[in-house]
Amino acid sequence: MRGSRELEAHIQQLLADPQQRQQPLGEALSELWQHYQDLLERLERITRVSDAYQSMARQRELSLAERFDKQLRQLEKVARISDRYQTMMRELNQALKEAAMHDPLTALVNRRPLLERLRAEVERSQSRGHSFCVAMLDIDNFKPINDRYGHDVGDTVLIETSRMMEGEVREYDLCGRWGGEEFLIILPETSVDEAVTIVQRVRDAIAAMRIRAGAEALAITISAGIAEYRDGERDADLLNRADGALLQAKRAGRDCQQIAP
Numbered sequence: 001m002r003g004s005r006e007l008e009a010h011i012q013q014l015l016a017d018p019q020q021r022q023q024p025l026g027e028a029l030s031e032l033w034q035h036y037q038d039l040l041e042r043l044e045r046i047t048r049v050s051d052a053y054q055s056m057a058r059q060r061e062l063s064l065a066e067r068f069d070k071q072l073r074q075l076e077k078v079a080r081i082s083d084r085y086q087t088m089m090r091e092l093n094q095a096l097k098e099a100a101m102h103d104p105l106t107a108l109v110n111r112r113p114l115l116e117r118l119r120a121e122v123e124r125s126q127s128r129g130h131s132f133c134v135a136m137l138d139i140d141n142f143k144p145i146n147d148r149y150g151h152d153v154g155d156t157v158l159i160e161t162s163r164m165m166e167g168e169v170r171e172y173d174l175c176g177r178w179g180g181e182e183f184l185i186i187l188p189e190t191s192v193d194e195a196v197t198i199v200q201r202v203r204d205a206i207a208a209m210r211i212r213a214g215a216e217a218l219a220i221t222i223s224a225g226i227a228e229y230r231d232g233e234r235d236a237d238l239l240n241r242a243d244g245a246l247l248q249a250k251r252a253g254r255d256c257q258q259i260a261p
């Protein structure tokens with residue numbers, strides 16, 4: 001059996017033959033052949049257009065997907081930058097908060113958190129009936145240390161004293177720098193007797209320390225005033241009583257502690 005190409009070639013050959021054309025079917029077959037050719041051409045044209053359309057659509061789909069991917073990648077990048085920025089801002093905010101609450105020299109909390117904690121302890125004491133104490137502590141004869149050995153040695157004394165103080169109080173006590181060479185310790189749920197023991201321990205530890213100043217080793221002493229919270233008392237009055245007791249300790253010759261009446 002012939003293949004379709006050969007058959008087509010044979011038909012074309014027959015139709016081209018003038019002798020064959022003379023036959024009654026010749027003209028009709030020639031028209032039919034032409035019709036078949038036209039149909040084939042139209043079919044091929046439609047297929048070409050359809051192919052082109054499909055490939056165009058595919059192209060468009062592809063480029064849409066690519067554009068979508070690109071936008072997505074850009075969005076992810078923006079989200080990552082925004083996340084990093086927010087984390088940075090949160091950390092910065094936290095660092096600023098920390099800095100605002102701490103004394104830069106000794107790293108102890110400063111007055112503001114001390115006052116906040118004091119107010120909280122007053123409220124807690126009023127609602128639960130727990131007693132608590134505060135102790136005001138001050139380095140003795142600190143000015144002569146600065147004058148004689150210089151401000152840097154004075155700073156070291158403050159740093160070492162703070163470190164020792166913080167190491168000697170209990171975990172739930174709060175000790176901070178009240179100002180200059182003065183410190184405040186808040187002792188929650190603590191009787192005056194317990195406070196006396198704790199403050200004595202702190203003072204003993206500080207007195208046992210030696211701080212290098214050139215060839216010398218400096219010893220520091222601390223005076224302290226202790227006050228126990230009285231029911232209904234304002235926080236400022238409690239602090240005044242502790243300060244009064246500290247003044248008494250200084251007047252009594254320093255290196256001692258007094259209890260506020």
Ligand SMILES: Nc1nc2c(ncn2[C@@H]2O[C@H](COP(=O)(O)OP(=O)(O)OP(=O)(O)O)[C@@H](O)[C@H]2O)c(=O)[nH]1
Pocket residue numbers: 105138139140141142143144146150151152153154155158179180181250254
């Ligand atoms: N090095 C240093 N000195 C400070 C700092 N803050 C306060 N001082 C000094 O602390 C000294 C406090 O002196 P005074 O109030 O006379 O107290 P003092 O000499 O300890 O005398 P008493 O408290 O009465 O025993 C002053 O000389 C202040 O300049 C600080 O951060 N660093």
